Amino acid sequence: MSKEIIHVAIVEDDDELRQMLAYVINGTPGFYCKHTYIDCESAIKELPNIYVHVVLMDIELPGITGIEGVAILKKALPHIDFIMLTIRQDDASLFGSLCAGATGYLTKDTPPSNLLQSISEVRNGGAPMSTRIARKVIASFKIDRKASPLTTRETEILNLLCDGMNYRSIAEQLFLSAHTVKTHIKNIYRKLHVTSRASAVKKAIDDGLI
């Protein structure tokens, strides 16, 4: 664990909460919060000129949202870690924030001790998340591939279609006649309800078949 003092900035439009957060941070050894902002516009203007390690970012802000703000700021200041601090638990907010470059995601019911621990954690290479949030993130990976309607051979050929191979190339690679490849592809089209290679590839990817 690093012993350096962690410099924290806050972007939060609620005056009371913003001041309370700064108060808690400044009242804890090892943490320091000098800069707070009421919206992303001012944060975007000021942050490049100050020294800060971690930013606590609200999502629901007037003007530029916290998610858009992170996307903009993270691109300009990739060394800063952004922790979302929000009441929102919907998938769009969560995954939007992560795609934008947030490194942590805490709900506002996080008690102060956990919040401080999360700030330390993000500074030490972690990615702090509220309990339910973590579960959502993990669950998003699980692929319950509905039993593919395709046979092994068909799936094999579908993969080669993705590489842009034509009948003949596929046939050579699989030691089949081009006629057979064509028959398989016709069956693939029928099963996926498509009529072209392009849409077969798209549907296969969307449905997690490949």
Added chain:
Amino acid sequence: MSKEIIHVAIVEDDDELRQMLAYVINGTPGFYCKHTYIDCESAIKELPNIYVHVVLMDIELPGITGIEGVAILKKALPHIDFIMLTIRQDDASLFGSLCAGATGYLTKDTPPSNLLQSISEVRNGGAPMSTRIARKVIASFKIDRKASPLTTRETEILNLLCDGMNYRSIAEQLFLSAHTVKTHIKNIYRKLHVTSRASAVKKAIDDGLI
């Protein structure tokens, strides 16, 4: 926090570690470990017949790997939470496990107290992860879309290609001549280094262009 006793099973081929883990779990109030397995084969045979909440799963096992094991077991026993407990930190192991349905991922340097806390956490709707692991998971969402090489019009047409539309349909939809559509598609192919619709769709999806 639930006060019920959490029933834990272990799948781990190292005799010493397996016994040590069981010893720690059984020595802690609120935790109970009656069943341990040295490989996935025996776990797959026994787990459906026993009462258990959480399974600690190693990855490197003789025969069926922990990842394959989770995929098989999670499908049959979706109510059980699987926590990977492994020395492996590579992306393939991590994301393979998550896709298979693991709910937690701990490295073997996790101290016993953290391990027990993680078991509680997963039982309470969380998704416990080691610090670095969490960061990897979060980082996997971040999309730094390299500026698309395609123009607005080309991207527009690329999207229609995904729907399996032909020159004529695209032309009608965009109020263009089919000749123009063809020119755009030729330019798309050149920029994406492909020579067919199927591979253009694949590459566009892979590169996050659509």
Added chain:
DNA sequence: GCTTCCATCACCCAAAAGGGGTATTTTGAG
């Protein structure tokens, strides 16, 4: 003012794809 990119439209031609059939062999489940 010049150049570059974008968007638009056009023609020719060979290759490939797609739709409709039919048929044999292998494999697997009951």
Added chain:
DNA sequence: CTCAAAATACCCCTTTTGGGTGATGGAAGC
């Protein structure tokens, strides 16, 4: 053993695609 599904192979025919080449007008950048 039997039946169904899967995998294999072939034919005919029309439509679509991909590659090459060329041209024009407008907007943006230098």
